[in-house]
Amino acid sequence: MRVAILSDIHANREAFEACLADAARRGAQRLVLLGDIVGYGADPVWAVQRTRELAEAGAVVIKGNHDEAAVEDRGGMTSDAGAAAAWTRAVLDDAAKRFLDTLPMEVEEEDRLYVHADAQHPTRWRYTRDAEDARAALEAVRARVVLCGHVHVPALYGLTATAKIAAHRPMAEVAVPLTRPRRWLAVVGAVGQPRDGNPAAAYALLDTEANELTTLRVPYDIEGAARKIRAAGLPEGLAARLARGR
Amino acid sequence: MAVQMLQEGQELDGFRIGARLHVGGMAALFEATHPAHDFPLLVKVPRLAEGEDPAAIVSFEMEQMILPRLTGPHVPRFAGAGGFDRQPYLAMERIAGPSLLPLIEALPLPIERIAEIGAKVADALDSLHRQHVVHLDVKPSNILTRPGGEAVLVDFGLSRHALLPDLMEEEFRLPYGTAPYMAPEQVMGIRSEPRSDLFALGAMLYFFTTGERPFGDPQRLSGLKRRIWRDPQPPRRLRKDCPDWLQEVILRCLEVQPERRHPTAAQLAFDLRHPGQVALTARARKERRDGWARTIQRRFHPDHQPRFARTRAEMEDAGAAAPIVIAAVDLSEPDAALQAALRGTVGRILATLPEARLACLNVLRQNRIALDMTLDEQGNNKHLQRLVELKHWAAPLGLPEGRATFHVLEAVNPAAAILDHARANRVDHIVMGARAQSLKRRVLGSVSAEVAAEAPCSVTVVRSRVEGE
Numbered sequence: 001m002r003v004a005i006l007s008d009i010h011a012n013r014e015a016f017e018a019c020l021a022d023a024a025r026r027g028a029q030r031l032v033l034l035g036d037i038v039g040y041g042a043d044p045v046w047a048v049q050r051t052r053e054l055a056e057a058g059a060v061v062i063k064g065n066h067d068e069a070a071v072e073d074r075g076g077m078t079s080d081a082g083a084a085a086a087w088t089r090a091v092l093d094d095a096a097k098r099f100l101d102t103l104p105m106e107v108e109e110e111d112r113l114y115v116h117a118d119a120q121h122p123t124r125w126r127y128t129r130d131a132e133d134a135r136a137a138l139e140a141v142r143a144r145v146v147l148c149g150h151v152h153v154p155a156l157y158g159l160t161a162t163a164k165i166a167a168h169r170p171m172a173e174v175a176v177p178l179t180r181p182r183r184w185l186a187v188v189g190a191v192g193q194p195r196d197g198n199p200a201a202a203y204a205l206l207d208t209e210a211n212e213l214t215t216l217r218v219p220y221d222i223e224g225a226a227r228k229i230r231a232a233g234l235p236e237g238l239a240a241r242l243a244r245g246r
Numbered sequence: 247m248a249v250q251m252l253q254e255g256q257e258l259d260g261f262r263i264g265a266r267l268h269v270g271g272m273a274a275l276f277e278a279t280h281p282a283h284d285f286p287l288l289v290k291v292p293r294l295a296e297g298e299d300p301a302a303i304v305s306f307e308m309e310q311m312i313l314p315r316l317t318g319p320h321v322p323r324f325a326g327a328g329g330f331d332r333q334p335y336l337a338m339e340r341i342a343g344p345s346l347l348p349l350i351e352a353l354p355l356p357i358e359r360i361a362e363i364g365a366k367v368a369d370a371l372d373s374l375h376r377q378h379v380v381h382l383d384v385k386p387s388n389i390l391t392r393p394g395g396e397a398v399l400v401d402f403g404l405s406r407h408a409l410l411p412d413l414m415e416e417e418f419r420l421p422y423g424t425a426p427y428m429a430p431e432q433v434m435g436i437r438s439e440p441r442s443d444l445f446a447l448g449a450m451l452y453f454f455t456t457g458e459r460p461f462g463d464p465q466r467l468s469g470l471k472r473r474i475w476r477d478p479q480p481p482r483r484l485r486k487d488c489p490d491w492l493q494e495v496i497l498r499c500l501e502v503q504p505e506r507r508h509p510t511a512a513q514l515a516f517d518l519r520h521p522g523q524v525a526l527t528a529r530a531r532k533e534r535r536d537g538w539a540r541t542i543q544r545r546f547h548p549d550h551q552p553r554f555a556r557t558r559a560e561m562e563d564a565g566a567a568a569p570i571v572i573a574a575v576d577l578s579e580p581d582a583a584l585q586a587a588l589r590g591t592v593g594r595i596l597a598t599l600p601e602a603r604l605a606c607l608n609v610l611r612q613n614r615i616a617l618d619m620t621l622d623e624q625g626n627n628k629h630l631q632r633l634v635e636l637k638h639w640a641a642p643l644g645l646p647e648g649r650a651t652f653h654v655l656e657a658v659n660p661a662a663a664i665l666d667h668a669r670a671n672r673v674d675h676i677v678m679g680a681r682a683q684s685l686k687r688r689v690l691g692s693v694s695a696e697v698a699a700e701a702p703c704s705v706t707v708v709r710s711r712v713e714g715e
Contacts, residue, residue, distance in 0.1 A: 158411050160304070168411035176410055177311050180329045 007034035007149025011041030012192030015201035018220035034149040035064025035116030042228035048096040063103035064116040065125040113143035117150040154189035170215040199245035288340040305403035320370035343391035353457035368515035370397040378408040384446035431554040441504040448499020456484035475545040494530035509568030509601040512672040525648025568601035569674030583710040609660040661696035
């Protein structure tokens with residue numbers, strides 16, 4: 001089965017639609033959204049509505065820190081993120097907030113764990129930035145493969161039986177075998193706000209039979225998404241960074 | 247992980263296991279058959295007994311990752327694999343021909359044979375490198391030969407795939423490889439340099455030429471590192487009849503700094519196929535090893551110690567920056583404007599790619615029926631005359647020796663001759679002129695159109711702008 005894994009959509013309708021279309025074209029039969037449906041972008045109402053439809057059709061949806069902040073102000077965000085969260089809280093209705101509030105922190109499926117941030121302490125929203133973070137996460141859970149987001153930069157880490165860990169920067173369109181008995185942690189890139197210097201939307205496709213993970217990059221209407229952010233009066237930096245991919 | 251050795255007659259995922267062919271340090275090999283595969287098969291099983299080197303597991307995992315992703319005649323075809331959760335195995339095509347290992351019983355080899363083997367192995371390495379893989383264990387026992395003559399590389403247990411995670415790098419602090427053939431940068435733990443394979447091939451060619459290994463067979467890390475500062479005896483010192491060009495090629499492969507070796511395996515193969523066109527440097531003339539002062543300096547002086555580094559981005563397009571470019575020049579009906587336009591295009595390609603090399607080509611057309619005279623009406627040698635004209639055409643490009651080679655091919659069909667040359671030399675780009683409409687072209691058809699349609703690589707057709715039509 002092919003599972004499309006999308007993370008950090010951030011209310012970017014253009015990028016979200018482009019990735020969903022790409023995943024459908026590539027024969028994805030199952031959809032997993034790793035959180036941060038909203039925040040930063042100008043289309044939170046649409047993004048939540050679309051996510052609810054997808055969830056009703058069977059998609060797995062995980063809660064991200066921006067989804068939490070869209071329900072209730074918990075503080076601790078950068079000024080741009082805080083401003084976007086406040087705006088998002090103002091435009092979402094109660095039903096949308098209820099949906100975001102009830103999302104699970106993590107879901108286990110077969111030998112996989114889906115989580116938004118650090119798998120060791122999902123509610124602390126920590127970043128899995130390097131091999132040591134990945135090792136700590138893998139040692140804290142029993143799933144063979146952990147799939148997370150939150151970092152906005154794709155990465156792949158493999159843990160061996162002898163407790164060594166290999167870090168890898170996944171290349172677009174290259175299917176990487178998630179060999180057994182090794183355990184793997186994949187940080188899926190961001191759909192709605194990539195930060196690895198490549199502005200194209202990122203998601204991943206997992207082939208559970210071939211046991212391969214492919215990182216994909218999808219072009220989308222960046223100018224359109226940025227224009228809406230400016231029109232909504234959100235901070236200029238949130239619009240400008242989409243074209244830079246930083 | 248309780249893994250049992252396979253038994254003859256056993257069945258495994260549809261593979262019927264046959265006789266055991268070989269048991270090595272890391273794996274055992276069995277003959278096999280499978281109803282879905284119509285070629286002879288080999289099943290490789292790692293040795294995973296208690297307390298054995300964990301390298302065997304990781305290396306087997308790497309080979310299982312890499313082999314299914316390789317294609318072409320220079321690797322065994324992948325047939326199937328089993329993971330460590332059950333019986334780990336790797337099934338692949340069994341290559342009928344022998345490895346190069348028996349050759350070392352009959353050293354030194356004749357010079358032509360060394361060049362021929364070297365070119366075929368370089369072809370295989372070029373094919374591998376273009377698939378983003380560095381072999382990292384090139385040695386006689388890992389090179390087989392197909393009945394058709396193509397070299398086949400086997401055993402990807404130490405290999406590195408540029409686009410896949412490198413499991414070996416994290417697992418081991420000591421370098422893995424085979425001591426006599428390991429490149430200096432590989433000794434220092436770098437696993438992403440395609441030219442490490444050219445070093446190993448150079449060490450093999452040195453061995454075939456002289457009967458001696460250039461750096462012996464050291465068993466300790468300190469002995470392995472010696473090749474970083476101590477140069478080998480020049481091959482001619484051990485074999486008087488080793489030609490200049492072969493010493494040049496071998497010592498270039500054995501350069502400590504990868505940047506000083508051939509930029510690509512295809513360029514090395516090109517040199518081995520055109521000995522007369524190898525640009526000779528001080529390497530070709532070298533009579534003895536470097537003196538003690540230079541050697542001591544290289545070993546101890548921080549400014550003279552080699553440094554090895556390579557970014558990953560470079561490996562991903564290995565070869566793309568160092569193509570072999572053919573300029574096919576028509577000298578039979580010289581059209582000065584077209585020749586200048588062709589030269590301009592070639593010059594711009596070479597200016598953007600400093601490691602590209604140029605092969606200037608002219609086809610001396612032969613008569614289909616009569617046996618051609620090699621001399622023209624004035625008694626001049628036509629072949630030599632064409633060579634002179636070809637060099638004259640290229641002179642304004644101002645290329646240093648070694649960057650361009652010159653070839654006059656004698657053939658009935660010019661397009662077929664250009665295409666054959668491009669295939670045999672793994673050419674990346676053909677640049678040629680197209681004549682304007684003429685009676686001759688209408689009668690004979692367009693050479694450039696045929697080349698463009700059939701070429702195994704990019705073709706640029708240059709035409710001087712036609713005004714007023």
